[in-house]
Amino acid sequence: MKFSTLKRHFKEGARNTWRNGWMTIASVGAVTTTLILVGVFLVLMLNLNHIASELEEDVQIKALVELTAEQSDLDQIEENINDISGIESINFVTKEEELDNLVDSMGEQGQAWGLYEQENPLNDAFIVKASDPLETERIAAEIEEFDFIYRVNYGQEYVDTLFKFNEYARNIGLVLIGALVFTAIFLISNTIKITILARKKEIGIMKLVGATNNFIRWPFFVEGMLLGVLGSLLPIAVIIVGYYFLTQNVTILQQFDFVKILDFYPFALQISLIIVGIGASIGVWGSLMSVRKFLKV
Amino acid sequence: MIEMQEVYMTYPNGVVALNGLNVTIEQGEFVYIVGQSGAGKSTFTKLLFREEIPTRGSVEVNNKDITSLKWKEVPFFRRNIGVVYQDFRLLPRLTVYENIAFALEVIEESPKSIRKRVMNVLEQVGLKNKARFIPDELSGGEQQRVAIARAMVNHPSILIADEPTGNLDPETSWEIMRILEEINASGTTILMATHSREIVNAIKKRVIAMEDGMIVRDEHRGEYGYEV
Ligand SMILES: Nc1ncnc2c1ncn2[C@@H]1O[C@H](COP(=O)(O)OP(=O)(O)OP(=O)(O)O)[C@@H](O)[C@H]1O
Ligand SMILES: [Mg+2]
Numbered sequence: 001m002k003f004s005t006l007k008r009h010f011k012e013g014a015r016n017t018w019r020n021g022w023m024t025i026a027s028v029g030a031v032t033t034t035l036i037l038v039g040v041f042l043v044l045m046l047n048l049n050h051i052a053s054e055l056e057e058d059v060q061i062k063a064l065v066e067l068t069a070e071q072s073d074l075d076q077i078e079e080n081i082n083d084i085s086g087i088e089s090i091n092f093v094t095k096e097e098e099l100d101n102l103v104d105s106m107g108e109q110g111q112a113w114g115l116y117e118q119e120n121p122l123n124d125a126f127i128v129k130a131s132d133p134l135e136t137e138r139i140a141a142e143i144e145e146f147d148f149i150y151r152v153n154y155g156q157e158y159v160d161t162l163f164k165f166n167e168y169a170r171n172i173g174l175v176l177i178g179a180l181v182f183t184a185i186f187l188i189s190n191t192i193k194i195t196i197l198a199r200k201k202e203i204g205i206m207k208l209v210g211a212t213n214n215f216i217r218w219p220f221f222v223e224g225m226l227l228g229v230l231g232s233l234l235p236i237a238v239i240i241v242g243y244y245f246l247t248q249n250v251t252i253l254q255q256f257d258f259v260k261i262l263d264f265y266p267f268a269l270q271i272s273l274i275i276v277g278i279g280a281s282i283g284v285w286g287s288l289m290s291v292r293k294f295l296k297v
Numbered sequence: 298m299i300e301m302q303e304v305y306m307t308y309p310n311g312v313v314a315l316n317g318l319n320v321t322i323e324q325g326e327f328v329y330i331v332g333q334s335g336a337g338k339s340t341f342t343k344l345l346f347r348e349e350i351p352t353r354g355s356v357e358v359n360n361k362d363i364t365s366l367k368w369k370e371v372p373f374f375r376r377n378i379g380v381v382y383q384d385f386r387l388l389p390r391l392t393v394y395e396n397i398a399f400a401l402e403v404i405e406e407s408p409k410s411i412r413k414r415v416m417n418v419l420e421q422v423g424l425k426n427k428a429r430f431i432p433d434e435l436s437g438g439e440q441q442r443v444a445i446a447r448a449m450v451n452h453p454s455i456l457i458a459d460e461p462t463g464n465l466d467p468e469t470s471w472e473i474m475r476i477l478e479e480i481n482a483s484g485t486t487i488l489m490a491t492h493s494r495e496i497v498n499a500i501k502k503r504v505i506a507m508e509d510g511m512i513v514r515d516e517h518r519g520e521y522g523y524e525v
Contacts, residue, residue, distance in 0.1 A: 002405050205386045210376035211403045
């Protein structure tokens with residue numbers, strides 16, 4: 001196709017969009033509503049995913065050592081752990097340090113309980129991190145076999161629950177997004193169909209003059225794309241402003257220090273591109289779907 | 298050249314519109330097709346640009362049997378045939394200029410050449426001053442001249458006109474005929490279905506008369522030959 005022809009199709013598509021007036025506004029409205037909902041879902045889902053993988057990174061194995069272990073036994077254990085494949089780091093914590101941590105984490109209450117006055121009930125421990133978080137379980141199991149290891153824990157239930165929750169959230173989100181997008185396509189193709197009914201005769205005339213189906217289709221393609229892009233402007237503005245506000249006010253969220261949402265940049269840019277992309281696809285699909293029937297002659 | 302052999306046409310609803318047509322039309326001829334309403338004139342012309350496909354028989358246009366054209370080839374075939382109807386069939390939202398330009402945009406002419414050729418045909422049909430009007434702002438005769446301009450702008454080898462003067466007053470009809478004769482003079486074959494006794498009898502050409510889907514008379518420099 002020549003460049004001048006492409007230009008012609010874009011001009012024609014833009015002109016039809018403009019001339020269809022209320023129909024255009026109705027279609028754009030349908031896309032806008034859909035994309036705002038889709039956008040909010042996406043922001044939630046992507047952030048949940050992000051938080052989950054951050055937490056996943058933090059998953060560590062705590063191997064408690066029996067009280068009877070001597071220094072040589074500790075050295076032996078460390079050596080053995082080092083021999084396991086896929087280990088990122090090993091840290092040794094004495095039971096005194098563990099107690100400090102515990103008291104710290106409890107704040108003033110901890111002091112009040114007077115834990116230091118009693119005999120330290122805790123164990124020395126090795127803190128082990130796997131290079132691949134998903135290997136955690138295997139490594140934990142191996143460590144558990146070593147002598148003088150009293151118990152191994154790695155917050156398994158906690159992480160598993162989170163992943164399960166995430167998976168549910170993602171699936172529900174995808175189904176909802178799918179349903180929304182489908183509805184929007186349906187709405188658009190119907191509104192465009194109304195304008196096409198009026199244009200049915202025109203399509204017949206174009207064919208009489210020797211226009212190919214693709215030639216007739218192109219302006220509709222452009223029109224659909226325009227509808228989608230126009231429909232994504234407001235959602236993008238809403239998401240960008242909303243997300244900016246959120247990132248500026250995370251102080252509330254920071255109380256839970258595990259919650260780290262995605263940075264404004266580049267996330268806002270990425271989500272905007274995704275929204276425009278979905279919008280344009282909805283528009284194009286809806287538009288081409290509605291013209292299809294009239295081209296079968 | 299147009300050549301039809303043993304052409305039968307039955308519409309899906311069972312109406313037999315053509316009943317064994319045999320006809321040859323040489324390049325550059327001017328042919329009237331006459332006959333009473335329902336005789337099959339329009340059906341005859343529709344076969345020639347693949348608007349309809351005959352139930353049986355062959356339709357050759359420029360030595361190619363168009364009954365076996367693939368669906369994808371049809372638009373390209375049509376670009377060599379100009380078609381004019383009594384209801385003009387202009388694109389209502391486009392200007393006169395754009396309506397004619399459309400036929401050239403379809404064949405991807407350069408914008409410069411489109412400008413030149415559209416202005417040329419507008420000159421020929423005497424509508425240069427109405428280039429920016431939309432069809433609704435024109436009289437019937439003017440709209441028909443636009444339709445003819447669009448049909449002739451890419452120099453088709455055949456121009457098919459189905460009652461081109463059907464909606465026009467006598468004066469305007471003569472104007473349309475003058476333009477058609479001019480196009481014919483440049484070598485374009487013209488097939489014109491008409492009910493106009495005055496025109497057929499005044500401007501003598503070959504006359505093909507139809508009745509019940511059959512050709513009942515075929516004369517050079519013929520008469521209209523029917524009582525209305
Ligand atoms: N699309 C169609 N479907 C079914 N029957 C049709 C169709 N078009 C035409 N016919 C029938 O075919 C026959 C021939 O019609 P056609 O239009 O060719 O006649 P015509 O000679 O052009 O008549 P007129 O002078 O009134 O235009 C008529 O009986 C008509 O009813
Ligand atoms: Mg007819």
